[in-house]
Amino acid sequence: EVRLVESGGGLVQPGGSLRLSCAASGFTFSMYSMDWVRQAPGKGLEWFSYINDRGTSTSYANSVKGRFTISRDNAKNTLYLQLNSLKTEDTAIYYCRYRGTRGQGTQVTVSS
DSSP: OOEEEEEOOEEEOTTOOEEEEEEEESSOGGGSOEEEEEEOTTSOEEEEEEEOTTSOOEEEOTTTTTTEEEEEETTTTEEEEEEOSOOGGGOEEEEEEETTEEOSOEEEEEOO
16 A cells, blocks of 8 residues: 655745655655645645656756755665745645555644
8 A cells, every 4th residue: 555644834024944754655756756746725735846757857946946955765765855945825735646546645834
């Protein structure tokens, strides 16, 4: 059974930073690309970051480019997201995603 468990969210002031983690199990993590997606209050799901299986290729939506960094540790079956220069519009539930499957998400709230 595929299981994805996100953690690391919280309340942060504008301009602050957070690091999210996603612990994966139930599939061969090192063989598959992964994504981060998010859902802001009252809005639909937004894709914003991708990483390939080896971690050698990444891509970002314009909304987060230059502020967020996706990475992975295949030895630990863990996906990461470094969030810097956070803005109030980054407030959302953040999910890691494998082939359409998401975890329960972790809440990120950016507010002064």
